[in-house]
Amino acid sequence: MSESSRLPSRIAQKLAERQQQGLHRSVRAFHHQDGKLIDEHNNTYLNFSGNDYLGLANDPALISAWQDGLSLYGAGSTASPLVTGFSHAHQALEASLCEWLGFDKALLFNSGFSANQAVIFSLLEKGDVLFQDKLNHASLMEAGILSEATMLRFLHNNIAKLDSGLKNQADAPSRFVITEGVFSMDGDLSPLADIASVCRANEACLMVDDAHGIGVLGKEGRGSCDNAGIQPDILIVTFGKAFGMMGAAVMCSAQVHDYLTQFARHYVYSTAMPPAQAYALSKAVSIIRKDNWRREKLHELSSRFHRVLSEHHEVVETQTPIKPVVLGDVTTMLTAAEHLKSAGFWTGAIRPPTVPPNSSRLRITLSVNQTLDDVNALARKVRHILEGDRHE
Template identity: 65%
Template sequence: MTQTCQLHRRIEQKLEDRRQNNLHRQVYAFAHQHGSLLDEQGQKYINFSSNDYLGLASEPRLVQAWQEGLSRYSAGSTASPLVTGYSKPHAELESALSDWLGFEQAILFSSGFAANQAVLFSLLEKNDVLIQDKLNHASLMEAGMLSDAKMLRFPHNDVERLNAMLAANHTSSARFVVTEGVFSMDGDLAPLTAIKSRCEQANAWLMVDDAHGVGVLGEEGRGSCDFAGIKPDILIVTFGKAFGMMGAAVLCSKAVHDYLTQFARHYVYSTAMPPAQAHALLHALNSLRTDSWRREKLAELSNAFHEELSGISGVIETMTPIKPVVIGDVVKMQTISASLRELGYWAGAIRPPTVPVNTARLRATLSVNHRVEQVRKFASSVRTLLEMEDV
């Protein structure tokens, strides 16, 4: 009973600490309507916090494809891939991804979080060194801390520091470098050409998590690596952003594919994604490749956003749909976020520990579902609120 009471007190104390520091998070229930949100009270907001960059989540052809998949293949896979959960739609999707991205094989996972952790937990051993960009996603950092390998972190996009770490650990049995292609909180790109060159010189493997780059950058939306003109040893693509759905895939060699099939516990012991979902994802991939107008419209929206906020401190100019406005103070950020909601806009209000202390920010994201005039009015509202706070 004493231990139970201690646990209860610990829970309450940690929650209260979050509230006192203005870091307490909340979950809201929404209905999604083509770029807008409806809350439970019927209030409508223009959605500037979605990762549905290409607008495929509400694409009628994709909805129809999923309905078609349900009719053909039923609701669930019913088993893990190595039992009876792997089916024709899974094989077709893996083949199409491999062909599109130029890898020998692809292997599907339920989420990007699972894919990242599966690779690091499976491949790395005690005498290996894992070197990660300091701003990598939480799934990568957690896997690195819990893996058997020694983990090092280099300052964000600092290629020279990465090179020094590779040199200092040249006697390790294996060196494994991991970076994101597009960083989710800053919207900036990794210097992949330089990182790949350093890895080749050091005989180290490179893995790129391209959750926010695939579909948006590169020829046919092939992502950050195609845009940079490099091919990593392992590429992670996720389906919860530009694809408009959910899930992920690891792109790799035949040998790594076979290895993950044998040893990746996230794959071996998880129920396979529904075949209807794989069927719909194949249709999403086809739209993503052929609908170049979607990427062209994102570029137009991006230009409009930055034109309206030109000269405003804290606005990070990016070529991706992720548009951070770094405010710093959490309370000030929350005040501006609340004011935007009163104006009918919903933008990401990001605070520590998701971002470093004193870098609380609005994380606005653009989508094909937006109109240019909507983006301009939103950006103008952000400018006005920032200027009012600075008075």
């Protein structure tokens, strides 16, 4: 880098600011084993920070399916889907998703981030208006800002604001509403039935990103939309949470599928996911559908967590495995996270810009890998911290 460039000093300044604000983040390597995290110093923690809600990431049946897929299809897809990267394994996964979720077509992507951006960049044009819940994921917000459409944000889960916004933009060529089914930092549900009703009344399209609802909610784990009794125009299903793997699918009509196949650059110009992965994901769909005990156990763990912490307003009660403990300032949150870590519990330490200022929180997540005793011990420790007794 040129000595005359201002970029190095700018980088150093921005990093120093992050450090001073207590917002600096870093990557750590862990070994995952039976719901536990083992760090580079061989310290072991109960994992209450991941998104493996159904415990499939290390499920023997899923591991075996991926190994079988490697034997059948090799390590990689070798090309983009429109060249030669689309295999019978991909085709079977798309078919199983459509049969399960009730859509005409599915389009596979390597991440939920790229799936969200592909839809927004491809479908929306200049003059269109995109309405997004204020707490939508960064992938959705970034795509909305960069798209040719005009993006408007409505107050979180506020139906009246969405309705008035849609009415004010009645002359737009197309109006497109996007919300999440379950919000990742708050663990709350979107009022999808009301949103769908407002969209129908205003002739707007509805897209739901159900990254944290699919597999967890609804009959056979069909997710937030099934739980609310609606079907959106487009549903985003990601495989990095309850599926225990990675990747995503856009569930849509045959016409939208054809359109995205032509114009979604994230799809056209990316190497397809490995067919062995698609093969294993088909197995994951089967497990999710039939293993209702996993959802029942999550409900049991959730009930225990809230029972222990029922008297503390910092703990947000949710119907999902995401349990925020909102502590406000960054220092208080980091101190609480360190106390939990010292006691053998690893929780998410969430701070701005991931969440709004003064809403730093512990993002505690439940998984079927945990036991009632694990959850009870964590909840009791959180209670003691909130009550000021950090040595219990």
